[in-house]
Amino acid sequence: MRYLIYAACVCLMAGPAAAQDFSVNIKKSIEGYIRPAADGFARAADDLAPAIDAVCRETTAETKAAFAQHYGDVVTTFAKISFLRYGPLLEDDRLNRLAFMPDPRGIAQRQIRKILADTDSTAIDASTLKDKSVAVQGLTALQLIAFDEDGQVVLGDPGEMRDFICGYTRAIAVNAAQVADEVAAAWDDPDGYSSELLMPGEKNDHVRTSKDAIEVIFNALVTGLIIVKDQDVLPALGKGPESAKAHRVPFSRSGNGLVYLASELKGIEDALRAAEFEPLLSEDFAWIPDSIYFEFANAQTLLADITPPIRQSLQDGGNYDRLKVLTLTINSLRDTMAGELAGALSLSGGFNALDGD
DSSP states (O other), X not given: OHHHHHHHHHHHHHGGGGGOOOHHHHXXXXXXXIXXXXXXXXXXXXXXXXXXXXXXXXXOHHHHHHHHHHHHHHHHHHHTTTTOOSGGGTGGGHHHHHOOOOOTTOHHHHHHHHHHHHTOGGGSSHHHHTTSOGGGSSHHHHHHHHBOTTSXXXXXXXXXXXXXXXXXXXXXXXXXXXXXXXXXXXXXXXXXXXXXXXXXXXXXXXXXXXXXXXXXXXXXXXXXXXXXXXXXXXXXXXXXXXXXXXXXXXXXXXXXXXXXXHHHHHHHHHHHHHHOOGGGSOGGGTTHHHHHHHHHHHHHHHHHTXXXXXXXXXXXXXXXXXXXXXXXXXXXXXXXXXXXXXXXXXXXXXXXXXXXX
């Protein structure tokens, strides 16, 4: 509540920004960040199935390493769009189909075990896999099958289930690529969802002005910060280093936990930069962007200083403390963006049900 009061006060100070036309910022956001990021994710996802085919055709240290690299690329590019929780990524439940998380009760693992126990043939064909539970068809499911708890690639290892597992992982990869392609195509379509943001009006239920449209984009950035802290980091911290739960960091099983966190934050920063709000700020508020980018740099430094992989290193006091400080840094980012910057632009500030304050 205190941030809402502050934002309201800043809005009164900002005055003229209330009538601002945000059309240029919307276009820059879509063309400068959203479309390129969605296209990048789609390209990375398209390379995943061939990497699985290579491992299953000839299982060597080299093909396993290549698969792990491709999987890491997909995770990195997914992180950079995962906070775009509106439009194409939410339609047809695409976000959950790509990554079922958080999953503190291990729903995915239980359902995957049943698929393996039943050798369920509908799981080895992407056309039928897509109709199954979202928990068993995305990147998080692939991680559970293709990597062991130590982060080693087990895909292609000998065993009576080898061929079935190869078929299942390939179906997941094909399905994920199809979903990624759908997201990219929806954003690239000039008559698709982007037109609602670029051409708001009475015909749209929720986006009737350029202010409404830019708030959709801006609020997703603030919500993204809340998700990084509350869903991705805090559950892993537990009550102290001894009780830390590093497995709660997304994609940490495959050794991509720190990369995922860093990529999420980099995506949010890059999306904010692409919007180019600076020309709209009066001299009194010109300091805000540099302050925000300074904190983003601090966050990246903290993550870079944590020894990877995080599943093996989080109980170390130094690494634990860095991740804990990261939550404070994200709080500062959220407060500055949702308070000062939103207020200076006369925006709502991005508060929603995910935020506890």
